[in-house]
Amino acid sequence: MGFSLRPRVENFRIGSDSSLEFQNYGHLSPARSDSGGAGAKAAPYLGGEAKKMAAIAVHQFAQSITCHAWSPDRSMIAICPNNNEVHIYRLSQEKWEKVHVLQKHDQIISGIDWSVKSNKIVTASHDRNSYVWNHEGSEWLPTLVILRLNRAALCVQWSPKENKFAVGSGAKTVCICYYEQDNNWWVSKLIRKRHESSVTSVAWHPNNIFVATTSTDGKCRVFSTFIKGVDTKYGRSSSSSDSKFGEQIVQLDLSISWAFGVKWSPSGKTLAYVGHNSMIYFVDDVGPAPLAQNVALRDLPLRDVLFISEKMVIGVGFDCNPMVFAPDDRGMWTFIRFLDEKKPTLASPKYGSQFSEALGKFYAQSKYGASNNDGNSPSKSRGGAHENCITCIMPLAGKSRITRFSTSGLDGRVVVWDLEKQEDLLHTL
Amino acid sequence: AHFSTDPNLRPSGRLELRTQKSAISQFRGLKFLGARFDEGDSIIFLRKEIFCGFLSAGKASVMASSLRLYLTCIRNTLEAAMCLQNFPCQEVERHNKPEVELKTSSELLLNPVLICRNEAERCLIETSINSLRLSLKVKQADELENILTKKFLRFLSIRAEAFQVLRRKPIQGYDISFLVTNYNCEEMQKQKLIDFIVQFMEDIDKEISDLKMSVNTRGRLVATEFLKQFL
Numbered sequence: 204m205g206f207s208l209r210p211r212v213e214n215f216r217i218g219s220d221s222s223l224e225f226q227n228y229g230h231l232s233p234a235r236s237d238s239g240g241a242g243a244k245a246a247p248y249l250g251g252e253a254k255k256m257a258a259i260a261v262h263q264f265a266q267s268i269t270c271h272a273w274s275p276d277r278s279m280i281a282i283c284p285n286n287n288e289v290h291i292y293r294l295s296q297e298k299w300e301k302v303h304v305l306q307k308h309d310q311i312i313s314g315i316d317w318s319v320k321s322n323k324i325v326t327a328s329h330d331r332n333s334y335v336w337n338h339e340g341s342e343w344l345p346t347l348v349i350l351r352l353n354r355a356a357l358c359v360q361w362s363p364k365e366n367k368f369a370v371g372s373g374a375k376t377v378c379i380c381y382y383e384q385d386n387n388w389w390v391s392k393l394i395r396k397r398h399e400s401s402v403t404s405v406a407w408h409p410n411n412i413f414v415a416t417t418s419t420d421g422k423c424r425v426f427s428t429f430i431k432g433v434d435t436k437y438g439r440s441s442s443s444s445d446s447k448f449g450e451q452i453v454q455l456d457l458s459i460s461w462a463f464g465v466k467w468s469p470s471g472k473t474l475a476y477v478g479h480n481s482m483i484y485f486v487d488d489v490g491p492a493p494l495a496q497n498v499a500l501r502d503l504p505l506r507d508v509l510f511i512s513e514k515m516v517i518g519v520g521f522d523c524n525p526m527v528f529a530p531d532d533r534g535m536w537t538f539i540r541f542l543d544e545k546k547p548t549l550a551s552p553k554y555g556s557q558f559s560e561a562l563g564k565f566y567a568q569s570k571y572g573a574s575n576n577d578g579n580s581p582s583k584s585r586g587g588a589h590e591n592c593i594t595c596i597m598p599l600a601g602k603s604r605i606t607r608f609s610t611s612g613l614d615g616r617v618v619v620w621d622l623e624k625q626e627d628l629l630h631t632l
Numbered sequence: 633a634h635f636s637t638d639p640n641l642r643p644s645g646r647l648e649l650r651t652q653k654s655a656i657s658q659f660r661g662l663k664f665l666g667a668r669f670d671e672g673d674s675i676i677f678l679r680k681e682i683f684c685g686f687l688s689a690g691k692a693s694v695m696a697s698s699l700r701l702y703l704t705c706i707r708n709t710l711e712a713a714m715c716l717q718n719f720p721c722q723e724v725e726r727h728n729k730p731e732v733e734l735k736t737s738s739e740l741l742l743n744p745v746l747i748c749r750n751e752a753e754r755c756l757i758e759t760s761i762n763s764l765r766l767s768l769k770v771k772q773a774d775e776l777e778n779i780l781t782k783k784f785l786r787f788l789s790i791r792a793e794a795f796q797v798l799r800r801k802p803i804q805g806y807d808i809s810f811l812v813t814n815y816n817c818e819e820m821q822k823q824k825l826i827d828f829i830v831q832f833m834e835d836i837d838k839e840i841s842d843l844k845m846s847v848n849t850r851g852r853l854v855a856t857e858f859l860k861q862f863l
Contacts, residue, residue: 267818269718285818310726311718329720329728355720373722400739401722419761420739460742461761479715503715521715590821592715613818 257525257542258588259607260619262299264292268611270595272317272324277599280617281305281324283312289326291343307334307345314359314370321365327356333370333380335389348389350378354401362407362414366433369414371402377416379428379448394426394449403463404507409471413452415489417462423476425452425489457484457495464507464518469603475516477505483518483528485536496536498528509596511622512604517542519593519610525620542620543587590614699837702749703830709745709757710766710826716814719762730763730813755833756806762814765799766829767806770836780843781807785836797825808836 265284272281279293279302289305289312308328317324324336324343331352334345350356354373361368370378370391375398380391400420407414408425412434415425429446458478465476474486481500486493505520516528516536525542591614599607599619611617721727723736731740744758754769770785772778785808792798797816799809810829817825 310720313718330726354722354725357720373720375722400737401719461739503712506717591818592717594717 256544257620257622257625258618259621261588262617262619263615264290264299264617265615267591267613267615268594268617269312270315271597271609271611271617272315273597273599273609274317275319275322281315281317282611282617283315283326284615285311285613287311287328287330289315289324303343305334305336305343305345308332310355313355313357316359316361316368318361318365323361323365325359325361325368327359327370329355331355331372333359333378346389348380348391350380350391351393352376352378357401358404360405360407362411363409364411367411367428367430369405369407369416369428371405371416373401375400375402375418377402377405377414377426379414379430381430381433383432392428392430392448394428396449397424397451397454403461404465404476406465406467406474408467409469412446413471413489415465415467415474415476417465417476419461421456421458421460421462421478423455423457423462423465423474423484423486425454425474426450427452453489453491453493455484455486455493455495457486457497458482464505466508466510466516468510468513470513473510473513475508475510477508477518477520479504481505483508483516483536485516485528485530498536498538500526500538506592506594507596509598509605509608511608517596517608519596521592523589523591523593523612523614524587525593525596525610542625543589588618589616698749699834702747702753702755703833705747706755706757706833707826707830709747710764710829711822713742713745713757713759713764714812714817714822714826716762716764716812716817718814718818728762730811731760732758732763732765733811754806756803764810764812765803766810766812767803768808768833768836769806770808770840776847777840777844780847781840784840784843797828 264282267285269283269285271283274280279291280299281289281291283289287306287308287310289303290301291303291305292299293302305324305326308326308330309332310329312326312328314327315324322338325333325348326336327333331350331354333348333350333356335348336343336345350370350372352370352372352374354375356370356372356378358371359368367379367381370380372378377394377398378391379394380389382388383390398416398418398420399422400418402416402418404417405414406416412427412429413425414428415423417423427446427448427450429448434446455474455476458476458480460479463477463479465474467474472487474489475483476486477483481502481504483498483500483505485496485498487496488494503521505518505522505526507520508516508518510516514529518526518528520526522541527539527542528536529539530536589610589612591612593610593612595611597609597611598605599609601607606623607619607621609617609619718728719731719740721729721731721734722740723734731737735741740761742759744756747755747757749755750771752769752771752773756765756767758765758767770781772781785802788795789798789800789802789808792800797810797812799811802809812825
């Protein structure tokens with residue numbers, strides 16, 4: 204078993220007794236996606252003394268990953284390596300092999316979602332299109348979804364019953380798409396009103412009707428997406444006054460900056476979303492009189508959140524470290540701790556090689572040895588599992604209480620985290 | 633009420649603030665960058681006389697410690713501001729433009745921050761959702777430094793391709809500008825980018841004074857040689 208990872212920090216410790224093989228990925232070299240199949244190796248390490256380590260596996264797939272999604276049996280992962288393709292990797296005998304490449308989009312793919320029950324992949328891209336991919340035999344066949352958007356699609360998610368999916372777009376609209384059996388076609392309905400800026404994230408309520416959206420105008424809105432042919436079948440009583448398509452249930456104006464990463468709790472009682480002003484917002488009793496709580500973060504803003512259970516939320520973002528939030532006995536949400544142990548070391552005083560070469564031409568003397576001097580404190584390196592911003596967090600295992608989840612980031616890594624060994628956190632679950 | 637009072641986050645020394653939001657002392661997090669001020673830019677002004685109390689040596693130490701403070705301030709602001717992400721253009725379909733240059737959607741821009749070391753040296757940091765623009769005004773004491781700075785920085789700006797984060801033309805009123813986009817952050821590490829910019833600012837001053845000294849030396853030598861024939 205080999206572990207391939209190029210360490211950018213000298214003290215990056217992975218495990219006490221795992222044998223480490225370092226492969227130089229050449230961080231600044233382009234187009235690593237072809238070698239991704241051969242180079243990306245599964246690296247599960249469970250060192251004996253690493254009892255407290257939450258990150259149990261780090262996989263390097265590409266130079267940068269936009270988003271990822273797991274197959275229903277968690278043996279395959281679909282990632283977008285920051286271009287217009289989706290790469291599907293399968294884990295076989297401790298190695299990842301690239302089994303499929305889905306190439307239909309023209310521009311970068313902003314969202315991937317893999318439905319659990321029906322095994323369909325939906326992708327949305329900046330080229331205003333969305334495709335639903337069906338697995339037939341050994342191939343994935345795309346079906347174009349006419350979204351009727353005139354700007355990029357930014358996020359996509361299957362509804363809990365997987366008969367609909369929602370797409371948020373830069374056209375300040377949300378598309379709800381459903382399958383029309385007669386025409387064998389995915390049809391979209393637009394929620395046109397209300398958004399003043401791009402819709403960055405969408406999340407479905409467990410009742411399959413409500414969808415929450417966040418936008419770069421800082422507001423989080425909840426809409427009803429009741430569609431007559433699709434939702435009446437499931438015995439939903441139409442006595443509710445909110446069952447009109449596109450009706451806005453509530454608008455939350457808590458953040459003064461852009462809002463991202465909205466998620467519902469498993470029961471649908473609580474809503475959590477993140478603001479770019481380093482705040483995370485928790486809203487209970489979403490309805491005419493919601494109860495909102497703000498939690499301010501000390502560090503950089505978050506990008507996405509995940510509900511582990513009713514009482515625990517993991518947030519990921521620009522800090523490259525997942526943060527754990529939980530409510531205390533009185534129900535006030537607070538920040539508990541970071542999930543990853545950081546070993547702060549003094550980074551080597553060199554900058555990226557291109558810069559030093561270019562600078563070297565203009566500055567005759569070499570000052571790189573002396574740059575580690577007093578005031579110009581060199582940046583503290585992370586020393587954690589992720590080295591660049593974490594953009595996406597997906598659940599992996601667990602039903603009512605998620606025990607494992609995975610994060611992917613701009614450093615091209617997918618890290619699998621396990622909460623079983625974190626005793627202090629298990630108490631609050 | 634929701635600002636941390638961790639002393640490690642506050643730069644040492646006091647800063648005089650010209651705005652009401654006294655959280656300038658906390659540079660982490662975009663609380664102040666995200667806030668919609670009504671009074672315009674926020675100005676952070678470093679007062680030189682404050683440092684006289686801290687030091688034992690002469691003017692050199694004053695300059696050194698205020699330079700350190702200035703650079704730490706810029707570094708902390710950049711760490712908070714350089715949280716960029718890929719964002720397709722809202723105005724034109726299928727395009728991806730740095731929003732800080734475009735400036736058409738005001739909700740995608742954050743408040744610019746102006747950090748002044750003294751009247752002559754300034755640094756303007758403008759951020760948006762996918763790009764960041766940093767403009768520097770370098771200290772130019774006399775006419776000769778003025779010419780040297782202009783020529784030197786023009787030389788660098790023309791070769792902006794090699795630097796990747798340099799802008800070809802400085803912003804009006806400044807000497808040199810950097811444009812960092814989300815693509816730069818994806819390819820390179822954020823900390824290294826910030827290190828580069830701060831190191832650049834340090835070296836600019838030294839380089840200009842070296843150039844000035846060499847010009848003066850050469851002038852003196854040439855004049856001496858020339859006037860020797862009249863002896």
